Amino acid sequence: MHLYIHIPFCRQACHYCDFHFSTNTNNKRAIVEAIAKEIALRKNYLDSFDLETIYFGGGTPSLLDTFELEFLMDTVRTHFNVSPAAEITLEANPDDLSLEKLVQLHQAGINRLSIGIQSFYEPHLKFLNRVHDSYEAGNCVKLAQDAGITNISIDLIYAIPAPDHSILRLDMQKAFDLNVSHISAYCLTIEPQTAFGSWLKKKKMKPIDEDFAARQFEILIAGLAEKGYEQYEISNFARDTQYSKHNSSYWKQRPYLGVGPSAHSYNRLSREYNISNNAQYLTAIQQNKIPSTVEILSxxxxxxxxxxxxxxxxxxxxxxxxxxxxxxxxxxxxxxxxxxxxxxxxxxxxxxxxxxxxxxxxxxxxxxxxxxxx
Ligand code: SF4
Incomplete structure (x- = not known):
């Protein structure tokens, strides 16, 4: 069985992102306590207590301090049997990853990182409004490897407006140099409720050129294949079958429990959607209520x-x-x-x-x- 934990905080809003998060971290500790309580309240959601994967997503889970992460892991272990071979992934942003923090994450049980690098090219990072810079983008992977975490995925974004494909090729080369086992490559999309969406509406930005995006995708697929990365899902590439076990479970329609604001759960017969509002989530959980809506699947x-x-x-x-x-x-x-x-x-x-x-x-x-x- 599979557990997803949504950490709904980010340092700043990336211009393209429409995930649920808040940049106000004042109630971070209270939300973490509420998530722990939700884990206890919903431990019977799945047919089994045996967990094969745990995934801390967001938002930015690397904003959790070690105490908060250990507290959540202890809570999970109290209510579930975590397989010794379980894949335990944490989504992280490069600016949060010092060697000290990475060692602590590893000690807390994290054995896989999914790092939101997106690009190594400074002007593109600024365009996307990422917090990290190009040095941190490359350095964080080396630090993670030094800390003993070898199962590392990095996210890249393609189809960022550019005069040609040279920046993408540079990004790919830097990714290859880091020797990671997994790369997720996502096309830049413009969602209405984002800064880019608002710029597009005001005609301050052009739509993403579909032909440019398709060509970049072809370049990525060919370049990754040449370096031994297998495209096992449209946007996901792995070397030596180091597939994301957690995400593969979604694609294979395996049941999972999702906790935290905006998290989804699935038990084959229905999907359940937690409220995408931190304050309302907190209030409901404090009253022992699960703030979710259920959709029965036909x-x-x-x-x-x-x-x-x-x-x-x-x-x-x-x-x-x-x-x-x-x-x-x-x-x-x-x-x-x-x-x-x-x-x-x-x-x-x-x-x-x-x-x-x-x-x-x-x-x-x-x-x-x-x-x-x-
Ligand atoms: S892309 Fe990631 S870091 Fe950026 S705002 Fe969205 S969730 Fe936060």
Missing amino acids: QADQTNEYLLTGLRTKWGCELSTLGILSDNQFEKQNRDGILEMTQKGWLIAENGTILLTQAGKLFADRIASELFID
């Missing part, structure tokens, strides 16, 4: 979610699972659709599985939505 919802996430992975979607989830509606509704996609060269249907081709990966979400059932 057969169509379950089938379509599996399609949307499964098709993005190298494992694809099993036709037998699609049949069970949809009560055989998937095949009935998609006989022509699958044939059409395979003829276009976007989809492969083999050994009872459907998979995207390299060309299909450029339209993953569109292909999935065309196969959705009613």
